[in-house]
Amino acid sequence: xxxxxxxxxxxxxxxxxxxxxxxxxxxxxxxxxxxxxxxxxxxxxxxxxxxxxxxxxxxxxxxxxxxxxxxxxxxxxxxxxxxxxxxxxxxxx
Amino acid sequence: xxxxxxxxxxxxxxxxxxxxxxxxxxxxxxxxxxxxxxxxxxxxxxxxxxxxxxxxxxxxxxxxxxxxxxxxxxxxxxxxxxxxxxxxxxxxxxxxxxxxxxxxxxxxxxxxxxxxxxxxxxxxxxxxxxxxxxxxxxxxxxxxxxxxxxxxxxxxxxxxxxxxxxxxxxxxxxxxxxxxxxxxxxxxxxxxxxxxxxxxxxxxxxxxxxxxxxxxxxxxxxxxxxxxxxxx
Numbered sequence: 001x002x003x004x005x006x007x008x009x010x011x012x013x014x015x016x017x018x019x020x021x022x023x024x025x026x027x028x029x030x031x032x033x034x035x036x037x038x039x040x041x042x043x044x045x046x047x048x049x050x051x052x053x054x055x056x057x058x059x060x061x062x063x064x065x066x067x068x069x070x071x072x073x074x075x076x077x078x079x080x081x082x083x084x085x086x087x088x089x090x091x092x093x
Numbered sequence: 094x095x096x097x098x099x100x101x102x103x104x105x106x107x108x109x110x111x112x113x114x115x116x117x118x119x120x121x122x123x124x125x126x127x128x129x130x131x132x133x134x135x136x137x138x139x140x141x142x143x144x145x146x147x148x149x150x151x152x153x154x155x156x157x158x159x160x161x162x163x164x165x166x167x168x169x170x171x172x173x174x175x176x177x178x179x180x181x182x183x184x185x186x187x188x189x190x191x192x193x194x195x196x197x198x199x200x201x202x203x204x205x206x207x208x209x210x211x212x213x214x215x216x217x218x219x220x221x222x223x224x225x226x227x228x229x230x231x232x233x234x235x236x237x238x239x240x241x242x243x244x245x246x247x248x249x250x251x252x253x254x255x256x257x258x259x260x261x262x263x264x265x266x267x268x269x270x271x272x273x274x275x276x277x278x279x280x281x282x283x284x285x286x287x288x289x290x291x292x293x294x295x296x297x298x299x300x301x302x303x304x305x306x307x308x309x310x311x312x313x314x315x316x317x318x319x320x321x322x323x324x325x
Contacts, residue, residue: 019172021191035246039239043175053220056179057189061239065247066172066193 002089006082007032007070016046016071017062023051025060036064097194098133098215101153101165108160112146112153120150124237128226129154131164132187134218139185145223147237149244154223164215166192168245174238176231177222186228188235190221 011029017038018024024047027040039061045054103113114120124147130139131154143163146153152171156162174190177183194216225231 021172023173023191033243035243037239037242053182053189054175056177056182057175058178059235060173060175061235061242062173063171063242 002085004032004034004036006085007036007038010072010076013073013076015040015073017067018069018071019062019066020068021066023047023054025054025062027060030059033064036067038062038064038067038070095167095195096170096192096216098164098166098170098192098218098221100215101155101163102161104155104160104163112148112155112163112165114148115150118150120148123147123149123241124234126225126230126234127157130224130226132222132224133164133213133215134220136213139222139224142226145225145234147234147241149241152238152241166190166221168238168241169247170194171238171242174235174242176235178228178231183222185224186231187222187224188231188238190223190238192219192221194219 007029011031013029014026015029016024016026017040023045025040025043025045027043030039030041032038039059041059043057043060045051045057048055101112102108105111105113111122111125114122124145126145126147128142129145130142131145132139140162141156141158143154143156143158146155151165151167153165154163170193172191172193174188176186177189178186183189223234225234
């Protein structure tokens with residue numbers, strides 16, 4: 001559950017969640033659970049012209065299974081830490 | 094499992110009571126909210142008032158007027174839900190939900206084609222709004238939707254992800270993988286393969302190469318950036 005822990009550390013930061021249906025939503029990461037379901041606050045749709053029905057949405061819950069990418073803030077990514085953690089997890093420890 | 098929205102009119106007690114739930118498989122009613130209208134797709138007008146039932150498996154809306162009328166959608170098919178309160182985009186505060194359909198990539202045009210049509214194809218509906226007469230219940234409804242979504246993670250992920258690298262890994266040599274590794278591979282989001290290139294044994298290594306090839310195929314620029322920044 002490395003990525004679960006990792007995303008938990010990003011709570012409170014701005015992320016952009018891109019769904020498999022191409023909808024991309026930017027917002028503050030409010031919470032994440034073990035299935036990588038994601039709750040965002042202060043959301044805005046990246047392509048507002050294409051998704052006008054989402055304009056009024058200010059917070060949302062996104063099912064983990066429909067997420068394609070999560071774009072992270074560069075300052076929220078500690079590559080050395082991730083490197084070590086993923087290597088440890090890959091070894092089963 | 095059937096994705097998407099469907100008609101639902103099975104009520105208990107001679108067809109006037111609660112929706113019939115699959116109690117044999119552990120389905121329980123979580124919440125009932127009366128005086129809720131439903132808006133499907135791009136239809137301009139909300140349906141007549143009804144009652145919203147949230148169970149551990151699905152959301153059911155039953156009309157108060159027409160006892161034959163109702164809709165259901167499994168939480169497994171709800172990709173996203175949100176509260177919507179801006180009167181400029183929609184006149185009433187509501188719960189907005191996106192529904193995953195079998196076709197998957199159907200876009201807006203499908204919905205508008207069926208506008209005003211009695212025989213609306215429910216399986217193509219990708220958006221739904223639930224409009225409670227009392228806007229103060231929105232947050233509570235939102236929380237129930239969250240709770241129930243979490244109760245319904247993807248079943249049988251192995252089967253659903255047939256076309257990606259997991260299956261190829263199994264084909265390489267399933268016996269070399271421990272139970273733990275197998276589980277871990279499946280649960281990972283393949284979008285972020287950072288750091289896995291240091292696998293110790295050969296099987297893991299060739300599997301990783303497969304994975305990375307797939308990723309770069311998908312989105313060369315982004316992956317290059319993300320993987321390389323961690324490995325140089």
